[in-house]
Amino acid sequence: MQTGRDDSFASSWKSHFNFSRSDQGYLPLYPLKQARHFKVKTLLLFSLVPLSLLLLYLQPHISAAISPWSLCDPHTYSAGEWVFSPLPDTAQDVLSVSGFEGCASSREFEWHLRNDGGKLGEYRRNASRWVWQPPKNKCRGMKPFAKEDLLKELVERGGWLLIGDSVTEEHFFSLSCTLYPHVVATPKYVDGTAFDRAWPQNLYLNPNSSLLPSLELPVGFDIAKTPLVTFRRVDLLFSRDDLIGLHKTLPPYNTTYPTLSSEIFGTQESWDLSPSEYLPIFTAPLPEAHYRTLIVNTAGHWTETTFAFTNGLPEIFAFFGDATRAWVKAVASALKGDTEGRQVLVRSYALGHENCQNINMPYKEIHPYQWTWYNWNWLDRFNEAFEAVVENFGHPQIHFLAIDRPQQLRPDAHASSDCLHIAVGTGVIEGWTSYITHYITNL
Numbered sequence: 001m002q003t004g005r006d007d008s009f010a011s012s013w014k015s016h017f018n019f020s021r022s023d024q025g026y027l028p029l030y031p032l033k034q035a036r037h038f039k040v041k042t043l044l045l046f047s048l049v050p051l052s053l054l055l056l057y058l059q060p061h062i063s064a065a066i067s068p069w070s071l072c073d074p075h076t077y078s079a080g081e082w083v084f085s086p087l088p089d090t091a092q093d094v095l096s097v098s099g100f101e102g103c104a105s106s107r108e109f110e111w112h113l114r115n116d117g118g119k120l121g122e123y124r125r126n127a128s129r130w131v132w133q134p135p136k137n138k139c140r141g142m143k144p145f146a147k148e149d150l151l152k153e154l155v156e157r158g159g160w161l162l163i164g165d166s167v168t169e170e171h172f173f174s175l176s177c178t179l180y181p182h183v184v185a186t187p188k189y190v191d192g193t194a195f196d197r198a199w200p201q202n203l204y205l206n207p208n209s210s211l212l213p214s215l216e217l218p219v220g221f222d223i224a225k226t227p228l229v230t231f232r233r234v235d236l237l238f239s240r241d242d243l244i245g246l247h248k249t250l251p252p253y254n255t256t257y258p259t260l261s262s263e264i265f266g267t268q269e270s271w272d273l274s275p276s277e278y279l280p281i282f283t284a285p286l287p288e289a290h291y292r293t294l295i296v297n298t299a300g301h302w303t304e305t306t307f308a309f310t311n312g313l314p315e316i317f318a319f320f321g322d323a324t325r326a327w328v329k330a331v332a333s334a335l336k337g338d339t340e341g342r343q344v345l346v347r348s349y350a351l352g353h354e355n356c357q358n359i360n361m362p363y364k365e366i367h368p369y370q371w372t373w374y375n376w377n378w379l380d381r382f383n384e385a386f387e388a389v390v391e392n393f394g395h396p397q398i399h400f401l402a403i404d405r406p407q408q409l410r411p412d413a414h415a416s417s418d419c420l421h422i423a424v425g426t427g428v429i430e431g432w433t434s435y436i437t438h439y440i441t442n443l
Contacts, residue, residue, distance in 0.1 A: 098425025158292020
């Protein structure tokens, strides 16, 4: 992955994210001591070799039958490219060029869609002319996305709880457009009125949806009370009190100039919520909740303005490792005894692009950074670290989705205000929805 970062201490960082593992339970392979006679050994040899070759040949087919999504794992999906797709002649406004019928959410409608002042600029029109194409013949198990399939998944098997920062809020808004008109959104925002980013945002099944007769509502499901999708603003995975408490239990990252636990935070504001508050929401029963999938995203606010560690980003990165390990353990504890098949997905964080407003087409390859803006040249390292934590813990219900590469190739798909946030309707965020739908449907 090319990001132009400084890898001067990269050789040892991965060990920081490993969980200790016991070898107990793994059985060694012993020689066939019982095959005492030459004829028996020969028979076994000539029987096992053809059988092994046959199994080797059939392995891809067996895997496909057992686990269809294995044909399109996150890394395989992300190895594709953006393909030009002309817009239909009838696509003249921001909704039609985005492939939307409308959007249920009214929260910052113009900003999310990059339709500032109600005008569809050429930058925004160009950004809707590209479609993500996974590698040919390697994602055969992934069928084209259909909103009807996702709606059925959310209603019948369980909804999505989105936990993250403003980029995750963009995902919520995108879902409100993708699923329109079959969902309604709360709260109802009105321009010029106050709002709090900490407010829960919800999508509910529209009682007037034409798809309602084809859906099998679970026992206890209440159209007026049971959310299909909920977004909660949580920038750092934990509350600040949680992180201060965690820091007190750890040895100092810098023994020469140790940062006091009470002084780890800087001046940047963040919106935070403790896992002790949002994990019970995830596991709550009908009718107030019916979530099957928790989708988490973090890294963008792990910066030198949010935190005030003496040694800056290296210490922030080390603390990120301790925090993500603590978070995975907390989630695993919350899933004990789960009988509903709940799944937890950590989506890799989206990276920013320098000079994005002057680029009008996707990249073919990821470009290295020229400047050290915010923590952008560290974000891929944060992603790799979180993935290592999830993989080393090995919980069957906790997964890391490394699907950031499609976004890294889209410097032309940003909001008008900055080069980190993504314009909804450009195919980037909608690609997350499509892949996640595929992934959880086949779990």
